[in-house]
Amino acid sequence: MIIKELKLFSSQIKAQTEFYSEVLGLKKLYGSINKVSFQVGNSILHLEYKEDATPYHFAINIPANKEQEAFHWLKSRLRILKDGQDEIIDFKAWNAKAIYFYDHDKNIVELIARKNLKNHSELEFSADQFLEISEIGVPTNDIEREYGTLRDVMDIGIYDGGLGNFCAIGDENGLFICINKNRKNWYPTQDKAYFSDFEVIVLQEGKSYCANYRDGAIKVQHFHQGMGSN
Numbered sequence: 025m026i027i028k029e030l031k032l033f034s035s036q037i038k039a040q041t042e043f044y045s046e047v048l049g050l051k052k053l054y055g056s057i058n059k060v061s062f063q064v065g066n067s068i069l070h071l072e073y074k075e076d077a078t079p080y081h082f083a084i085n086i087p088a089n090k091e092q093e094a095f096h097w098l099k100s101r102l103r104i105l106k107d108g109q110d111e112i113i114d115f116k117a118w119n120a121k122a123i124y125f126y127d128h129d130k131n132i133v134e135l136i137a138r139k140n141l142k143n144h145s146e147l148e149f150s151a152d153q154f155l156e157i158s159e160i161g162v163p164t165n166d167i168e169r170e171y172g173t174l175r176d177v178m179d180i181g182i183y184d185g186g187l188g189n190f191c192a193i194g195d196e197n198g199l200f201i202c203i204n205k206n207r208k209n210w211y212p213t214q215d216k217a218y219f220s221d222f223e224v225i226v227l228q229e230g231k232s233y234c235a236n237y238r239d240g241a242i243k244v245q246h247f248h249q250g251m252g253s254n
Contacts, residue, residue, distance in 0.1 A: 025180055025198035026227040027067050027157045030082065032131070033074035033221060039128040040071050047101050049151040067157035078218035081161035081201065081210050083122070083134035084154050091121040091137040093149035098123060098135070105132065107212035118184065118196075124212055132210050134159065138196045158198055160224055162237060163205035163217035167191045170202050170242050174235075177244040178228045198226060200235075200242075 034040050041060045044050045050062040050069075058073040064084060086094050095112050098104060104111045105124040113122045115136075122136040136158065145153060164170050168187040174180055175193075183199055185191040191202040203210075205217040219240040225247055226233050234247035 025178075025194040027160070027198045027224060028227055028232070029068045029070060029223075029225040030157050030160060031070040031072060031223040032080055032082075033077040034071045034129050035073070035075055035077045036128055037071060037073050043128040044069070044071075050154070051151075064157050065155040069157065074221075077129065078220045079130045079132070079215065080220050080222065081132040081134070081159075081217075082157060083136050083159035083199075083201075085141070085143075085156050085158040085197070086135050086137050086149075086153050087143050087145035087155065088137050088139045088141055089144045090149050090153055091123065091135075094135050094137070094153070095123050097149045098125060102126075105213055113212065120196075130215070132161075132213060132215060141196055156197065158196070159192075159201050160199075160222060161210065161217065162200050162202040162242065163219060164202055164240055165204065165206060166241075167202045167204055170200070173242050173244055174200060178226070178231075178233050180228060205240075 037058060037060055041055060044062050045052050050064060053061040053063055060071050062069045091112055102125050107113055119139040120136050122134050124132055124134050127133055162170055171191060171193055180194050183192040183194055189204045189208045193200040203217055209215060210217055222237045224235045232247045233244050235242050235244045
């Protein structure tokens, strides 16, 4: 599954614009008082103003061999979120290594090097090495319901986990990270998981879909156009 576009909501568009353009160095595609869009590798991140916006978790793939370079690059720009003393997290079961940080809205953003993708790069690490948005967090009261919706419409399966507390749905290019928000918080900070509305456009088996997450539940439909910026 490929995440083509992700729309999140923010109560601080100006500060978020400065963070993503100046701290991370992402290319801004569009900007206004209420909206901004950034190129994130092969994906587009849209941020739209909402007064009562609450935080998210999402992840970005980086080349499989770049976690050390990414760590030093990030640490020179912002504070790394730790698990105990660990700043680079080794997910042995996923054959991946990840680094976490906050953006200005306290979204938990993750850079993850997935060794199985074998997408090594010899280029010096920079924002140009952000390959794609690869995860969006889906807090819910009913993981089985969310999985059923995604499976029935998009024909995607479980990558890891189960239907109790945690379920990663999709594949290493794109995952819906479902957690039971009554039993689990966001890793690695243990921040509370909110029903934070989002929209995502994905490509699965050559077909485009739009998933809308509202009030803690996902709805999915076939999609034929981009989100756009206007």
